[in-house]
Amino acid sequence: MNKVRVATLWLDGCSGCHMSLLDMDERLIALTEKIEIVYSPLVDTKEFPQGVDLTVIEGGISSEEDLEKIRTVRANTKVLLALGDCAITGNVPAMRNTFPVSEIFKRVYEENSDFNQEVKPVLVVPALLPKSRPVHEFVAVDAYLPGCPPPADAIFFALSELSEGRVPELGSLSRFGR
């Protein structure tokens, strides 16, 4: 039997959702009999592969790079799971949304900096979008598991069901904020 090809992506979030994923502990081993991690911050693949069955997204869309990545992911993924509040609501990273990016730069790189105040992160690093927004405002999302982070039990249930090709009702397993 071919294993289900699973990818995970870390966008504008704190990696807590990935930590919660690892909190599945020994169930991860049972899961790897059914699934294969083909792309993730946890493995070494550099390019997002084609023909992925399930991609788990942590974090919202905050920069031009995030936007480019999520479009690539969507084009190459059958089922997309938005994992955690940042991917679903914007959450903490979206608390910057009430300020223009220019004001944030001023605060962080001028007012709170003792040196090189004229240097702004405008080269090399991806440009910030005006707001950090939920994944489903940019691409279609197939399943949502809220939580900050979602509990490991809920993630295990979601991955087990989704990897069997079912889209389960996840609303009762976790909620916004925890």
Place this chain on the structure above:
Amino acid sequence: MITGPRIKTLTIDDKPVGAREDETILTIARENGIRIPTLCHLEGLTPIGGCRLCLVEVKGIARPVAACVTSVQEGMEVTTDSPRLTQYRRMVLELLFSERNHVCSVCVSNGGCDLQDLAQEFGLTHLTVPYQYPRHKVDASHPWFTLDHNRCILCTRCVRVCDEIEGAHTWDLFGRGMQARVITDLNQPWGSSQTCTGCGKCVHVCPTGALSEKGKSVREMRKSREFLPYLRLMRQGRQV
């Protein structure tokens, strides 16, 4: 000759119930163990029909009515749950979440919030309307309490408890639509209010983390509302 309120008979979810004519659908439903979700309503405060969570269907009336402000009528056939009602209730919750910055994960009331509880009850895993991310202020000028407009749903529980129970009427509403917000006195910092007695009733009836006690961190604020029916009863006793 019999005086006093007359008794009406009606059905709620096909269950025959009897009610005094001055009772609302919500009151009589609760007396009979039938749950209707509410948010702005709080036992002991005057109902306003503001949040529309308690919408119910009444046979013969095309649009749903708010159970908290609709009096019973003879022969009424009330339905408290239907796909249409669930859709409306979810939409109400979605609009409330989208209109302010309810960042549950860093809220003092995380785990003790009526809005968060209802979202889970209705399986709200995401919004179908875009978040507005409006810019709102936090008023921390009061020595003991904090007002965070980002988490306010404009239910006016604070306005009503301050007016009806404490008798101070420090709180009121200012502005319209999405710009509406609760204010203290003549739209001045809470800490400079001349009328606030510092009783804290507003904080404890607040359904979200909009009003909280200072010194409480994430997940630490828990609201106690037991005082409300008791105070209401005492006041009624005094009026008789």
